[in-house]
Amino acid sequence: MYIYTCEPNLEAMLSCIYDAWTSKRGHKNIKLMLEPVEQLTLFDEYIHVDADSEKVEKVMDAVNMKISPWFYRQLAYSSMAYEEDVLDNMYHCMILGFHHGPDALGMVQYADIMRHNEIRKRLGNEVNRFQEVLRFHQVGEVYIAHFEPKSRIAIALGPIFEDRMPSENFVIVDDIHKEAVVHHKDAHFYMYKLSDEELARLLQTEEENDSYTDMWKVFFDTIAIKERTNKKCQDNLFPMWARKHAVEMN
Amino acid sequence: MFEIQEELSLDKKLEILSDAAKYDVACTSSGVDRRGQKGMLGNSCAAGVCHTFAADGRCVSLLKILMTNHCIYDCKYCKNRISNDVPRATFSPEEICNLTIEFYKRNYIEGLFLSSGIIQNPNYTMEKMCEALRMLRMEYHFNGYIHVKAIPGASEELLYSAGLLADRISINMELPTQASLEKLAPNKTMTNIIRPMNQISQTIASHRLAIGKSAKMERAGINQKLTHSIFGNTVDKIEGGSSLFLPAERKDRDLRRPFAAAGQSTQMIIGATDETDLELIRTTQSLYQSFDLKRVFYSGYIPINEDDSLPEIGTPVPLLREHRLYQADWLMRYYGFFAEELLSEKNPFFDQKLDPKCNWAIHHLENFPVEINKAPEEVLLRVPGIGPTSVKKIVSARRYGNVNFEMLKKMHVMLKRAQYFITCNGKMLYRTPIEENFIRNQLTDTEKVSVMKIEGQTVQYKQMSLFSDFGLKAGG
Ligand code: SF4
Numbered sequence: 001m002y003i004y005t006c007e008p009n010l011e012a013m014l015s016c017i018y019d020a021w022t023s024k025r026g027h028k029n030i031k032l033m034l035e036p037v038e039q040l041t042l043f044d045e046y047i048h049v050d051a052d053s054e055k056v057e058k059v060m061d062a063v064n065m066k067i068s069p070w071f072y073r074q075l076a077y078s079s080m081a082y083e084e085d086v087l088d089n090m091y092h093c094m095i096l097g098f099h100h101g102p103d104a105l106g107m108v109q110y111a112d113i114m115r116h117n118e119i120r121k122r123l124g125n126e127v128n129r130f131q132e133v134l135r136f137h138q139v140g141e142v143y144i145a146h147f148e149p150k151s152r153i154a155i156a157l158g159p160i161f162e163d164r165m166p167s168e169n170f171v172i173v174d175d176i177h178k179e180a181v182v183h184h185k186d187a188h189f190y191m192y193k194l195s196d197e198e199l200a201r202l203l204q205t206e207e208e209n210d211s212y213t214d215m216w217k218v219f220f221d222t223i224a225i226k227e228r229t230n231k232k233c234q235d236n237l238f239p240m241w242a243r244k245h246a247v248e249m250n
Numbered sequence: 251m252f253e254i255q256e257e258l259s260l261d262k263k264l265e266i267l268s269d270a271a272k273y274d275v276a277c278t279s280s281g282v283d284r285r286g287q288k289g290m291l292g293n294s295c296a297a298g299v300c301h302t303f304a305a306d307g308r309c310v311s312l313l314k315i316l317m318t319n320h321c322i323y324d325c326k327y328c329k330n331r332i333s334n335d336v337p338r339a340t341f342s343p344e345e346i347c348n349l350t351i352e353f354y355k356r357n358y359i360e361g362l363f364l365s366s367g368i369i370q371n372p373n374y375t376m377e378k379m380c381e382a383l384r385m386l387r388m389e390y391h392f393n394g395y396i397h398v399k400a401i402p403g404a405s406e407e408l409l410y411s412a413g414l415l416a417d418r419i420s421i422n423m424e425l426p427t428q429a430s431l432e433k434l435a436p437n438k439t440m441t442n443i444i445r446p447m448n449q450i451s452q453t454i455a456s457h458r459l460a461i462g463k464s465a466k467m468e469r470a471g472i473n474q475k476l477t478h479s480i481f482g483n484t485v486d487k488i489e490g491g492s493s494l495f496l497p498a499e500r501k502d503r504d505l506r507r508p509f510a511a512a513g514q515s516t517q518m519i520i521g522a523t524d525e526t527d528l529e530l531i532r533t534t535q536s537l538y539q540s541f542d543l544k545r546v547f548y549s550g551y552i553p554i555n556e557d558d559s560l561p562e563i564g565t566p567v568p569l570l571r572e573h574r575l576y577q578a579d580w581l582m583r584y585y586g587f588f589a590e591e592l593l594s595e596k597n598p599f600f601d602q603k604l605d606p607k608c609n610w611a612i613h614h615l616e617n618f619p620v621e622i623n624k625a626p627e628e629v630l631l632r633v634p635g636i637g638p639t640s641v642k643k644i645v646s647a648r649r650y651g652n653v654n655f656e657m658l659k660k661m662h663v664m665l666k667r668a669q670y671f672i673t674c675n676g677k678m679l680y681r682t683p684i685e686e687n688f689i690r691n692q693l694t695d696t697e698k699v700s701v702m703k704i705e706g707q708t709v710q711y712k713q714m715s716l717f718s719d720f721g722l723k724a725g726g
Contacts, residue, residue, distance in 0.1 A: 224304035233307030
C-alpha cells in the first residue's frame with residue numbers, strides 16, 4: 001500500500017489528493033492520511049506531500065468544472081474535520097463524484113458517502129456548538145474569545161461572527177490549533193497563525209472578567225426554575241467538552 | 251410606587267426581574283433570517299440559537315426579563331400579583347438597552363425577551379416597553395432578535411408599534427376558557443386576549459402580502475408534502491371580533507421594519523385548572539388555524555402562591571403531561587396529525603407511559619407494516635421512530651437503490667420503535683407479531699428511560715436500587 005500524507009490544511013490536502021490521483025498506482029493500492037501519522041506500518045510506503053499552489057488549482061478546477069462548485073464546497077468544508085480518515089474519504093468521494101456527478105453525495109448506498117455524511121454531520125454540530133458557546137471578553141476596544149475545538153473550524157466561525165457583529169473589533173482564538181480569526185470593525189476577517197508567545201499573551205485576556213460577565217452569571221443562575229431542576233437533562237444538552245470557556249458554568 | 255428602585259444596583263434589579271420573568275416558557279430566537287448590517291449590531295437566524303442550558307435543562311437564547319414586576323393586577327397563579335409581598339424593581343430603558351447590547355457582544359444571547367407587569371394601566375405599560383425597544387433599535391442600532399409580550403388591553407396603535415419594533419410578539423392565553431380565566435385571572439377577559447391576537451395575525455398577513463410573501467407564515471418544509479394537515483384548510487375558526495388591522499403609528503412606521511416577521515406565539519398554563527388534554531390540543535389546533543400562530547407553548551403549573559383555587563404548594567410540576575402535550579403539538583405541526591386523531595371524548599388524556607405517536611400507531615395496526623422502499627412520505631411520517639429528517643433521507647436514498655435496516659440505522663431512524671411497523675424489501679427486522687399488546691409492552695419499556703429523564707430526579711432507575719432492596723452489596 002502507498003500511503004500519501006500531508007499536513008492538515010486544505011491546500012496540503014488538495015495537493016496530496018493530486019499526487020495520489022496522478023500516481024497511477026490504482027485507487028485500491030492508495031491510502032491518504034493526515035500527519036502526524038500515529039502508527040506507522042511496516043510494509044507500507046509513506047509519501048509526504050507539501051502544499052503546492054499549482055496542484056491545488058488543478059484539483060479545484062477539475063472538481064468545480066467536471067463535478068460542480070457545490071460539490072467542491074462540500075469537500076472543502078469537510079476538510080476541517082479532525083477525523084483520521086477524512087482525507088482518504090475526500091479522495092474516495094471525489095472518485096465517486098467524477099463517476100456519477102454531483103448527485104454522488106446523495107448515494108448513501110456507498111459506504112464512503114455514508115461516512116462522508118457522518119463526518120459532515122458531526123462537523124456541522126461542532127461548528128454549531130461553538131457558535132453557541134463561544135464567549136467573548138472585552139479587552140479595551142476588542143472582544144476576544146478562546147475556544148478549543150477538535151476540528152480546525154475557526155475559519156467556519158469567521159463569517160458567522162462577522163455577520164453578527166460587522167462593526168466590532170473581535171478575535172476568535174483556537175487555542176488548540178493556534179490560529180485565530182481577526183476581525184476589524186467594518187472590514188473582512190482574516191485568518192492568523194499564532195506563535196506560542198502570542199498565544200500565551202492572548203490567553204491572559206481570559207482572566208479578565210468584567211461586570212457584565214458577573215451579571216450574566218446572576219442571570220444564568222436566576223433564570224432556572226428550581227422546581228424543575230434537572231441536572232441530567234442539562235448535562236445531556238450541554239456536554240462537558242463544550243463548557244470549558246462558558247463563563248456561566250465555571 | 252418606585253421609591254426603593256433608586257437604591258437597587260443593576261445586578262440586583264437583574265436578579266429580581268429575571269426571576270420574575272422565568273415562568274414564561276418561550277425562549278426561542280427562531281422564525282426569522284436577517285443578515286447583519288454595517289453600523290448595526292446583530293443578525294437573526296431562523297433556526298434559533300441556544301447559547302446555554304440552565305439548571306432546569308431549558309435552553310437560554312434570550313435575555314428574558316420583565317421591564318417591571320410592579321403590577322396592578324392580581325392573577326392568582328402569578329408571583330408578581332399585587333397581593334404578594336415580593337421585592338420589586340423597574341429597569342430604565344437605558345438599562346435594558348445596555349444589558350442587551352453588552353450580553354449580545356459577549357455572545358451570551360441572541361436578543362431580548364421583554365415582558366412586564368402592569369403599571370398604572372395597560373397603555374402606559376406598553377408605551378414604556380415600546381420606548382425601551384425604540385431606543386434599542388434606533389439609538390443602540392440593535393439588529394438582533396426581540397420578542398415582546400403584548401399587554402392585553404393596550405391600544406391598537408401601541409400594539410402596532412410593538413410589532414414593528416420586535417420580531418415576535420406574543421399574548422399569553424394562560425388559560426384556555428373564559429371560566430378558568432374568571433377564576434384565576436379576574437382582571438383579564440378572553441375578548442381582551444383573542445381580539446388583539448386576531449388583529450396581530452391579520453396585520454402580519456397584510457405585511458407579508460405587501461412584500462410579496464404568502465399571507466400565511468412559512469411552516470416546516472415537510473408540510474408542503476402533506477395533502478392533509480392542520481395548516482391546510484382553516485376550519486373551526488375562533489371568532490376574533492370585527493376590526494382587522496392595527497393602525498400604523500407614524501414614528502415607528504418610518505422604521506421600515508416588517509411587522510413581527512417571526513410571527514406570533516402564546517402560552518397556556520397546564521395543570522392549574524381542570525381542562526383535559528383534548529381540550530388543550532383542540533384549542534392549540536384552532537389557535538394555529540385561526541390566527542396562524544407560529545408556536546403555542548405549554549407551561550406546567552408551578553405552585554408559588556397559597557390559594558384555595560390552586561393546587562397546593564409542593565404539588566409536583568406536571569412535567570410529563572407537559573411533555574406529552576408538546577409531542578402532540580409537534581405531531582400537529584410537522585406530521586400531519588389532527589387533534590381528533592390523537593385523543594377523543596372517550597379518551598381525553600394522553601397515556602403517560604407511551605408517546606402519542608406510538609399510541610396512535612398501536613391503535614391503527616391495520617395500517618402497518620409499511621414498506622420503507624415504497625411508502626409515500628405522509629405514510630412514513632406516521633411511523634413511530636421516523637421523523638421528518640429521516641423521511642427526507644429515506645426518500646433521497648431511494649432514488650439510487652434499495653434502503654436496508656443498516657442504512658436506516660445510520661440515518662438515525664429509531665429502530666427500537668420503528669421495527670414493529672416497517673419492512674425493508676419485504677422483511678421485518680425481527681420476526682415479531684403485529685399484535686397490540688405485544689407491541690405496547692415493548693414500546694412502554696423503550697419509553698421508560700425517556701420518562702425518567704423528563705421527571706428528573708424524582709424517578710430512579712430500578713436497577714440501582716436492586717442491591718439495597720435485597721440487602722446486597724454491590725460487587726460483594
Ligand atoms: S398581569 Fe397578572 S400575570 Fe401579568 S404580572 Fe400582573 S399579576 Fe402577573
